[in-house]
Structures are given as structure tokens and as C-alpha cells.
Amino acid sequence: MTTSPGLRGLAAAAVVLLCAVFAPGRAAAAGQQLTLGSDVGQVLVDPVPCAVQGFQLQFGNAGSAAVYADAFIDAPAPLTVSRSLVSSYLPPGYTLKVEIDVSAPRTTPPGDYTISVHAGDQQLSLPVHVNAAPINDTGNLVRYMQVSASSENLPNYPACGAVDGDRTSAKWGAGGGWNDATKGSFPDWLQVTFDEPTTVGRVDLYTLDSAKYPAAGYGLSAWDVELLTDGSWQTVAQVRDNTAAEAASAFTPQTATALRVVTLASNEGPTYSRVAELEAYAS
Structure with a gap:
């Protein structure tokens, strides 16, 4: 059985489209419209173990076609984040919401830091303020450990x-x-x-x-x-x-x-x- 040049061209185009839409980890394709956002304008961090703090990453697709896409979260040392990669299938018009925990050791110098998030050609810079570590005057040696x-x-x-x-x-x-x-x-x-x-x-x-x-x-x-x-x-x-x-x-x-x-x-x-x-x- 033979296939006409026109059909072969359509099949090849379909393969290219599927690869662009469903291959995870690829760079942003032409026309792809990823969005990045956060539920807070600044993350406040107490440098103690077990503190519940962070932000909600809002990772969206404003385009007209579904995509697999990756968002990379980078935190400057000594800050750490609960995850450095969010990889997801994003239908058109959909925004994925993911909680990202942010922590810092007790010895972290208080001051301002920046967490960077990038996905495709989109970039989000999120300010972080680390508070001074609390003073342990209880005598209890395990407090804040x-x-x-x-x-x-x-x-x-x-x-x-x-x-x-x-x-x-x-x-x-x-x-x-x-x-x-x-x-x-x-x-x-x-x-x-x-x-x-x-x-x-x-x-x-x-x-x-x-x-x-x-x-x-x-x-x-x-x-x-x-x-x-x-x-x-x-x-x-x-x-x-x-x-x-x-x-x-x-x-x-x-x-x-x-x-x-x-x-x-x-x-x-x-x-x-x-x-x-x-x-x-x-x-």
C-alpha cells in the first residue's frame, strides 16, 4: 500500500504537533502562553524548624492548546524550598496551584532574599524576608532544634x-x-x-x-x-x-x-x- 505525499505531510505535521504539546521538559513552543504567579507579594520566613511558611505557586496556561510544561524554583542558600520542580499537564486556560514551603536554618542572617521561578520564557522573582531567629531563654536545649x-x-x-x-x-x-x-x-x-x-x-x-x-x-x-x-x-x-x-x-x-x-x-x-x-x- 502506498501513501500519497499529501497524506505523508499531514502525518508528519501531526507528529510534530504531538511532540510539541506532550513532550515534557521542552522549551516554550511558538504560541505557547505560560503564566507564573504567587498568592503573596513577599514570603516571610522565621528561621526555625517546623515553621509553616511559603507561598502558593500559580502555574498557568493562557494558550489555546494543552501543554506539558515545567516550572523551576530556585532559592538562594541557605534558604530551601520543598520542591525545585513542578512538572504538569496544563489544559488551555488552566492554572495549577501548588504550595511551596520555604525554610531557613536558625543561623540564617536576617534580611532580604529572592526566590526565582522560571517556566519557558516566563520569569517570576519573589521577594523573601528572613526574620531574626527567636531567642531561646527557656533553658530547654531542644527548643528550635x-x-x-x-x-x-x-x-x-x-x-x-x-x-x-x-x-x-x-x-x-x-x-x-x-x-x-x-x-x-x-x-x-x-x-x-x-x-x-x-x-x-x-x-x-x-x-x-x-x-x-x-x-x-x-x-x-x-x-x-x-x-x-x-x-x-x-x-x-x-x-x-x-x-x-x-x-x-x-x-x-x-x-x-x-x-x-x-x-x-x-x-x-x-x-x-x-x-x-x-x-x-x-x-
């Missing part, structure tokens, strides 16, 4: 909720405490990493305790306290058979770069690890 966990039952029970300065269980289930995401599986761990080597001599743990969920029925019953010293984890305290809302573990002060609580059991049985607040002190 980086926190992580073996797992997090998100979005309601983040690790950040265990170092937010609230010892109570009033905000339990609303971001005010950490709950792991591996039901019935122990051990779990909650870790705080210090900005610099820090001397620690006491760790206080506040487990879940409320009228509806008392510590004796739902709180942690057993855990180990460990410090990262000279590159290795050392167990400095152990708690067993706990039924109280708070348990303080005092030990010979040691200089560490991180501390963690390794949870071993709950008063509810083999269910979850629940920490309302974790605090540490020099003595």
Missing part, C-alpha cells in the same frame, strides 16, 4: 509537635504532639539534632495525658534516652513501667550532637508511641 522521627502519623501527629513548647495534650490530634505511623511495631524513635555540640544532663518526656486519653491508659510506658557522643549512640537513661504524664531522666551531663528517645512500649499495649513534648536541659 531540628527534629525527626522513625515515622510520623501525618498530618495530625508530626514530630514537630513534640518540640513546640506546649507540654499539655490540649492540641493532641491537631499538630500538638508526635504519634508514630507503625501501629503495633516497636521500637520507634524521636530525635533532636543540635546546631552545635551541647551538654545535656536531663531529659523530660511528656506523654499523651488528657481526660479522654489518660497517660495510664494511652501514654508511653517504657523508653530509653540516648545521646550521640563521639559519633555513636550511648544509652544514658531508661524509663520502665511509667504511668505518669511526665517523666524526668537525670544523668551525668555529657556533650552530644543529638539526642533521641527510643520508645519501647505503651500502656495501651502494642499500639503507638505518643509524645506530647520532649525537653532537655543542661542539668
Whole structure:
């Protein structure tokens, strides 16, 4: 079977059109009208872990044909963004809205910065102002430090909720405490990493305790306290058979770069690890 030159030309044109429209990562094609915007004119950043801050990227297609397109987000060091690339299929007239988190370490110099976003021939420059880091005058060594966990039952029970300065269980289930995401599986761990080597001599743990969920029925019953010293984890305290809302573990002060609580059991049985607040002190 033969194909006429006219049909071959139409087929070739169709292939070119499909490549231009559906090939991700390509530069802006002729007639393509990408748009970039933000829901705020300036991003305000507090240089502390767990701060919820950023902007909504509005990535649109004002053209008459659907496209696959990429938007690249660049943040100057030491700022970081939750994602550096947004790649999406954009129907004509459609605007994709994506939340971009912006964070900065506590040592970030306060002042003005600029986040750049580009897509095709479009460019967005978004001003960022970093506030001065808050002063920690509580004596609590883990306040405003980086926190992580073996797992997090998100979005309601983040690790950040265990170092937010609230010892109570009033905000339990609303971001005010950490709950792991591996039901019935122990051990779990909650870790705080210090900005610099820090001397620690006491760790206080506040487990879940409320009228509806008392510590004796739902709180942690057993855990180990460990410090990262000279590159290795050392167990400095152990708690067993706990039924109280708070348990303080005092030990010979040691200089560490991180501390963690390794949870071993709950008063509810083999269910979850629940920490309302974790605090540490020099003595």
C-alpha cells in the first residue's frame, strides 16, 4: 500500500504537533502562553524548624492548546524550598496551584532574599524576608532544634509537635504532639539534632495525658534516652513501667550532637508511641 505525499505531510505535521504539546521538559513552543504567579507579594520566613511558611505557586496556561510544561524554583542558600520542580499537564486556560514551603536554618542572617521561578520564557522573582531567629531563654536545649522521627502519623501527629513548647495534650490530634505511623511495631524513635555540640544532663518526656486519653491508659510506658557522643549512640537513661504524664531522666551531663528517645512500649499495649513534648536541659 502506498501513501500519497499529501497524506505523508499531514502525518508528519501531526507528529510534530504531538511532540510539541506532550513532550515534557521542552522549551516554550511558538504560541505557547505560560503564566507564573504567587498568592503573596513577599514570603516571610522565621528561621526555625517546623515553621509553616511559603507561598502558593500559580502555574498557568493562557494558550489555546494543552501543554506539558515545567516550572523551576530556585532559592538562594541557605534558604530551601520543598520542591525545585513542578512538572504538569496544563489544559488551555488552566492554572495549577501548588504550595511551596520555604525554610531557613536558625543561623540564617536576617534580611532580604529572592526566590526565582522560571517556566519557558516566563520569569517570576519573589521577594523573601528572613526574620531574626527567636531567642531561646527557656533553658530547654531542644527548643528550635531540628527534629525527626522513625515515622510520623501525618498530618495530625508530626514530630514537630513534640518540640513546640506546649507540654499539655490540649492540641493532641491537631499538630500538638508526635504519634508514630507503625501501629503495633516497636521500637520507634524521636530525635533532636543540635546546631552545635551541647551538654545535656536531663531529659523530660511528656506523654499523651488528657481526660479522654489518660497517660495510664494511652501514654508511653517504657523508653530509653540516648545521646550521640563521639559519633555513636550511648544509652544514658531508661524509663520502665511509667504511668505518669511526665517523666524526668537525670544523668551525668555529657556533650552530644543529638539526642533521641527510643520508645519501647505503651500502656495501651502494642499500639503507638505518643509524645506530647520532649525537653532537655543542661542539668
